[in-house]
Amino acid sequence: MKLKSILVSILGAGLFLALAVVAPVSAEPVTVEFWHAMSGGLQDALVALTDEFNATNGQDITVELVNQGGYGDLSKKLMASVAADTLPDMAQVYNNWITGYLDSVVALDDLVATNFDNYDDILESYRNEGAEYGPIYTIGFNKSIQIFFYNKTQFAELGLEVPTTWEELEAAGKVALEATGKPIVGYDDLFGLFQQYVQQNGSGFVVDGKIEFNSPEGLEALTFILNLYKNGYARLAGEDVYLSGPFGNGDVLAYVGSSAGAAYIQPKDFEYGAAPLPKGPVKGSVPQAGTNLALFAQDAAKQTAAWEYIKFLTSADATVEWAIATGYLPVRTSGFESATYQAFMEENEVAQAAYAQVGDQYFEPVFNNSYDIRSLISTEIETAILEEKTPEDAMNTIVEKVQALLDN
């Protein structure tokens, strides 16, 4: 026992001396563990960026990427780790995941104020999302926006312009249905569809925990949506879950889905285009999506190291590299305006469509049971479409059920 401890201290001293001799100036090596939910090509892009950071940070920081499955899996795993006190140094999160454990998330206000390059350059709606709970808890990272994908070939054959308003969408739907028998549009995200149309018509959605979408403007929006489906101008994703499949097969002439879904479109004998979403009578309103970076590391050295990495990922160069590789959007205005991204945009309609409407984008605020309310509204709208309910009936059911969840 004694001999062992003597040996250990000799070895330790030797190691210390050796380190002191070899690397007299460099800081202690730090490893940062980053949990993410990026798979496939997205993961490859993240690995490339991270390798770049590990090789060039000059401070002996190594970021270890850990894939934790999909968003749902990552969220569950973070929750378990809070309970076991084994959180990683940082992770991708949605705001509604962290409400239960805000104490474990590092508030970033001081770091942003003292050690961050031009925070105001980050897109405003991302800054708003990051500061939803007061302090800045997250920084936007893999951000996407909804896009109107359309069948360019068929639109040209039918002499259709890309609809920019509700009326144009309805008129184009009529033309398309009569000429082809096919619906013009589909929506991947029914909750997002309802929320954006309510807001586009000038009503609030849920504000400070109170339902505002049951306004006359809200009902008008719901009526418009239900009529689109009733008249056969729109179709549900149904069994296909995402409309990129039916769209690629030519079964629907256009669909509204995430800019990140562009990679899943495989057009069969046609060329597809991307455009901004149609705007409502009052304003444009486009849902943003995608996760943000949260810092959990409590240890000072790890915190500093992870912050360096966050600064790197959100820097103009890296965010542009990331956006070009993945189809997500740059998180900085200067990223959008950089020569590299502008050149990319010229060739890429999805990026153009995204850029044209970033000023209209909003984040989904978190309120009591917002996750359940999200799926509830999607289901209720689908039910209303399938059962051809009147808008008033559908609205009453939605209000009643949402209120119950808000009060819960």
Place this chain on the structure above:
Amino acid sequence: MGDGIRRKITVVLTHVFLMAGAMITLLPFVWMILTSLKDAGEIVQMPPTFFPSVWHFDNYLKAFAAAPFGQYFINTLFVTIVGTILTVFITILTAFGFSRLRFPGRDVIFSILLATLMIPGEMLIITNFVTVSKLGWVDTREALIFPWIANVFYIYLLRQFFMQMPDALYYAAKVDACSDWRYLWKIMVPNNRHAISTIAILNAIGCWNAFLWPLIVTNSESKRVLSIGLVRFQTEAGTHFELLMAASAILVVPMIILYLLLRNQIISGVTRSGIKG
């Protein structure tokens, strides 16, 4: 004559019925394989095609390249084999204790064990994770194996089989100075090998398919299992069904082989419950 025809009709009808049943059972597997050979567009095509218009065998290569499936395969095999051996060993000992041995509080303890079956597994995940992380087992193979080696359902199942062995056999063995340990392994286990194989295969399938727990307790690629690799093909914006099905096909093949090997054992384990020996 009439009897012969009637018998023939019965045979034909039985076979038609069985064939229909077999086809219904096989269809999901066949569909999985056929889907794995289509391209992404053809999968969502309406009306659907049965056979791929172009056979995309390269889907398998793509799927295999998406994650370190070789490493995952070794890990899954290790966890399944070791986990199943330990589970079966513990199940045999515990079932013997609760069926043959007499000790104070035996039935009360067994009732408490049975009561734990009422708690859904999902509820235990966070508490189990906390325990495992306090033991320092996060991201180790121990965490994948040890929390699951005591399974009350299997113990209950095997105990019922053990209890059907006649008492006389036990006392006869005792008279011949046979120890409990020897009686268990020489008489009880060989006579209940069908039940034990059933438990082994149920457990192996469970280990092989487990997803949430392995995902939660492992972080490094070197410790992860096959089921986690399947998530690689799903993202927020879409799913690569053709690659997902290719990877799933690779995933289920070993279980099908295991089933074919143990087929006879399983069937008699499920159907036979009478006493032997």
